Amino acid sequence: MTVESTSGTRAANSAGGGANPAASAAAASGTTARVSLSVRGMTCAACAARIEKGLRRLPGVQEASVNLATERASVSYDPAQVKPEDMVAKIRDLGYDVAVERVQLSIVGMTCANCAARIERGLNKLPGVTATVNFGAETAHVTYIPGLVTPEDLVRRVKELGYEAFLPREGDEDAEQSAREAELVRKRRLLGLSAALSLPLLLAMIGHVFQVDNALIHWLSNGWVQLALATPVQFYAGWQFYVDSYYNLKNRTANMSVLVALGTSAAYFYSLVAVLFPGLGIDGLYFETSAILITLILLGKLLEAQAKGRTSAAIKKLMGLQPKTARVVHGGVEVDVPIAQVQVGDIIVVRPGERIPVDGVVLEGRSTVDESMITGESMPVEKGPGDEVVGATINRHGTFRFRATRVGKDTALAQIIRVVEEAQGSKAPIQRLADVVSSYFVPAVVGIALVTFAAWYFTTGDLTRSLLNMTAVLVIACPCALGLATPTAVMVGTGLGAEHGILFRGGEHLERTHQLDAIVLDKTGTITKGQPELTDVLSAGELDPDEVLLWVAAAERGSEHPLAQAVVAAAEKRGMALPAAQDFTAVPGHGIRAVVNGKAVLVGNRKWMRDNGIDPEPLEGALARLEEEGKTAMLAAVDGRLAGVVAVADTVKDTSAEAIAMLRRMGLRVMMITGDNRRTARAIARQVGIAEEDVLAEVLPEEKASAVQRLQAQGLRVGMVGDGINDAPALAAADVGFAIGTGTDVAIEAADVTLMRGDLRGVVAAIRLSRATMGKIRQNLFWALIYNTLGIPFAAMGLLNPIIAGAAMAMSSVSVVTNSTLLRRFNPEAGFQAAQGTGAKEPRWQAAGV
Numbered sequence: 001m002t003v004e005s006t007s008g009t010r011a012a013n014s015a016g017g018g019a020n021p022a023a024s025a026a027a028a029s030g031t032t033a034r035v036s037l038s039v040r041g042m043t044c045a046a047c048a049a050r051i052e053k054g055l056r057r058l059p060g061v062q063e064a065s066v067n068l069a070t071e072r073a074s075v076s077y078d079p080a081q082v083k084p085e086d087m088v089a090k091i092r093d094l095g096y097d098v099a100v101e102r103v104q105l106s107i108v109g110m111t112c113a114n115c116a117a118r119i120e121r122g123l124n125k126l127p128g129v130t131a132t133v134n135f136g137a138e139t140a141h142v143t144y145i146p147g148l149v150t151p152e153d154l155v156r157r158v159k160e161l162g163y164e165a166f167l168p169r170e171g172d173e174d175a176e177q178s179a180r181e182a183e184l185v186r187k188r189r190l191l192g193l194s195a196a197l198s199l200p201l202l203l204a205m206i207g208h209v210f211q212v213d214n215a216l217i218h219w220l221s222n223g224w225v226q227l228a229l230a231t232p233v234q235f236y237a238g239w240q241f242y243v244d245s246y247y248n249l250k251n252r253t254a255n256m257s258v259l260v261a262l263g264t265s266a267a268y269f270y271s272l273v274a275v276l277f278p279g280l281g282i283d284g285l286y287f288e289t290s291a292i293l294i295t296l297i298l299l300g301k302l303l304e305a306q307a308k309g310r311t312s313a314a315i316k317k318l319m320g321l322q323p324k325t326a327r328v329v330h331g332g333v334e335v336d337v338p339i340a341q342v343q344v345g346d347i348i349v350v351r352p353g354e355r356i357p358v359d360g361v362v363l364e365g366r367s368t369v370d371e372s373m374i375t376g377e378s379m380p381v382e383k384g385p386g387d388e389v390v391g392a393t394i395n396r397h398g399t400f401r402f403r404a405t406r407v408g409k410d411t412a413l414a415q416i417i418r419v420v421e422e423a424q425g426s427k428a429p430i431q432r433l434a435d436v437v438s439s440y441f442v443p444a445v446v447g448i449a450l451v452t453f454a455a456w457y458f459t460t461g462d463l464t465r466s467l468l469n470m471t472a473v474l475v476i477a478c479p480c481a482l483g484l485a486t487p488t489a490v491m492v493g494t495g496l497g498a499e500h501g502i503l504f505r506g507g508e509h510l511e512r513t514h515q516l517d518a519i520v521l522d523k524t525g526t527i528t529k530g531q532p533e534l535t536d537v538l539s540a541g542e543l544d545p546d547e548v549l550l551w552v553a554a555a556e557r558g559s560e561h562p563l564a565q566a567v568v569a570a571a572e573k574r575g576m577a578l579p580a581a582q583d584f585t586a587v588p589g590h591g592i593r594a595v596v597n598g599k600a601v602l603v604g605n606r607k608w609m610r611d612n613g614i615d616p617e618p619l620e621g622a623l624a625r626l627e628e629e630g631k632t633a634m635l636a637a638v639d640g641r642l643a644g645v646v647a648v649a650d651t652v653k654d655t656s657a658e659a660i661a662m663l664r665r666m667g668l669r670v671m672m673i674t675g676d677n678r679r680t681a682r683a684i685a686r687q688v689g690i691a692e693e694d695v696l697a698e699v700l701p702e703e704k705a706s707a708v709q710r711l712q713a714q715g716l717r718v719g720m721v722g723d724g725i726n727d728a729p730a731l732a733a734a735d736v737g738f739a740i741g742t743g744t745d746v747a748i749e750a751a752d753v754t755l756m757r758g759d760l761r762g763v764v765a766a767i768r769l770s771r772a773t774m775g776k777i778r779q780n781l782f783w784a785l786i787y788n789t790l791g792i793p794f795a796a797m798g799l800l801n802p803i804i805a806g807a808a809m810a811m812s813s814v815s816v817v818t819n820s821t822l823l824r825r826f827n828p829e830a831g832f833q834a835a836q837g838t839g840a841k842e843p844r845w846q847a848a849g850v
Helices: 008-015 021-028 045-056 084-093 113-124 151-160 177-209 215-220 223-237 239-250 256-276 287-311 313-320 412-425 431-460 463-476 479-499 507-513 523-527 545-556 562-573 606-611 617-628 656-665 678-688 701-713 728-733 761-796 802-825
Strands: 004-007 031-040 061-067 072-077 101-108 129-134 139-144 164-166 325-330 333-338 347-350 359-364 367-370 381-383 400-406 502-504 518-522 528-539 581-587 591-596 599-604 632-638 641-652 669-673 718-722 736-740 753-755 844-846
Touching (some): 031 084, 045 061, 045 084, 072 084, 113 151, 113 431, 129 412, 139 151, 223 256, 223 287, 256 463, 287 479, 287 802, 412 479, 412 507, 431 479, 479 507, 479 761, 507 761, 518 701, 523 528, 523 669, 523 678, 545 632, 545 641, 617 632, 617 641, 641 678, 656 761, 701 728, 718 761
Parallel strands (some): 518 669, 528 844
Antiparallel strands (some): 061 072, 129 139, 325 333, 325 347, 347 400, 367 381, 502 753, 528 641, 581 591
16 A cells, blocks of 8 residues: 545645644645554554544644554544654654564666665655665665555565665565676676777887787787777776766765776877877876776675675575475375465475475374474484474484474574564664765875876876876775675675574674673573473382372373373383273372372372371481472372482583583583572582572562563673573573574574574584674774775875776685685584483482481
């Protein structure tokens, strides 16, 4: 839907006598526009009335109607007095929200960071639009309000600015690929033509320098021959620089193209005048300077485009994981259908060696699945009925059927791709410095070039030397390297993270992660496995530990309590045949009673034993020790006699202690936060190497965010690690929130950084990757700045030939992009020990005497 306009008279008639004075004034101004906004957050008719009243109070609003059922606000207004953004701000000020849409545009034709800045400004001038343009990724991430603009309006605006823009097509992740390939072909063709015509000019220059005297050099040195060779280079191969300069100057900006056009035009037209008017006595021809400069810059742009393609290798790799077809069961028959036609609820068959096409739940069959491409976990995962499977993962052995639960853009892979694309298209805060410098860079260079020309001409009177030095200043300056320094490193860093199961939500989070001073770890599900397991079985003497477990598990099988289920699971894992229990009774807070094989079995705490006439004193020492270790100990009695004790605990993950030790070695303060009692919390902390003073125990879920804020008040930059669901407020309060999970269990959009496998070492890898990426960005910015800082003075002093300056300019961007791609060699998981497996450890079995 778009904004509509009508005449003022018609608007006045429709407003009627009840319109406010502002509306009457608006009607008198002669133009009325209408807009329809989608409003979120209304709960009743009073909400709609409140929004209507608020909108009508805005100057220039003639009529406002809010429909609760459709959740839309229709507004007639005078665009001379009020803008749609003002209405959106008013609605949000009233406590509601306006629905927005997001779209990613692929941009073709940008030559430097100033192009990106110009497109960004142009898009942001559209009503209701917030845009971020990334030069390195060649994308524009746009948030817009439906009803004010459409995606087609965005494309049209980009084209008006002199560039090409493409909208993504549904089901075609590489929508712009053909355009990019065509652009590369065009660059190669222009470079080939330019090089072929510039080579003879280069030969003539070499012959002149080395005083070669032959017919070929004489012919190539002829002014008319050089004019014929240089003109196609200047105005065909180099025409793009003139077009780009026109659009920039038209919009009161300047970029690299302006510098190239000025520098090469100066050399070309100086030589042209010398050829056309030989009587002026102008010394020398410099057609080779303009032609070779354009050739070198075209070469640099081609190499830069190819290098930028390598920086996005990770996202292309992710896109390539998606299978093209799925084997769906229709009417009992297996049929191969395109992946786009798979629907939720379809039954799909997967055979050994095939990729799983979409997300779903296994119905029948068993297999092992390689999920490394999604989670980064190298060990295959066993799957059976009821287990979730993730699209794009590889079925290793068995054949199974599963029901599709998420398809298309809702699959885990599609969400990962979306997060990585958004991260690669975002701007890190450090890039703001480069953007500010780039915006002033070109005008400053033009000024320096003019000063250089004037200084040389008025001090030496040598027009030729003055012109060459001015040209060298214009072409040595390269804002491109500065503009590429940050986005290319962010692209490689976020892509590398995705390959290792680490998803950064944006460049700002990638940057902020390396600044952390402290890491706060939620205990349950982060340090520990999040589910109770049997850890100890102790006998009081008459029975061996196996018999104690058998009696307890048989009695507990009727219970739904998680601790009871952990005991039963351990017994079943050992292959115990559990007899049936009768007369099962559970007494909350105390224990259970059941009859097994005709004998009364009691399981519970000390009070439960004493209430039933059984003295727990013989096992008091063992109970105290187990409880000191943070375990839940349960006494057992069989047929009126104390039999033993079983202990259950939420056990620590195998890699938690290693990860925490690594974090401490990296200079981070590691803390644990939990709602458990202090004794249990300290026991877990001792196991993983967290200092007692860094344990925050007995903290309610709603208080975790406050605990994080208290640490921030001490001057610490805090990272919070949790499951992304129960810890959402704390994750939001932290400087960087890490959501940790396994496969589809993790909420991908829950935090700043998402760790796709339930391994705490992912935090270590994320921080290492952040530090490595920021190191590359600093290197890039240093070389880009030092290059321009040294190059421009050398050129101004006449110490650089324009051709050498042009070559340096062409290669500066290539060097920055290449340096960023070297980050792909970095391994954030270097030094990690092999995982010990995720299964439960065997319980400790002890007999009498404990």
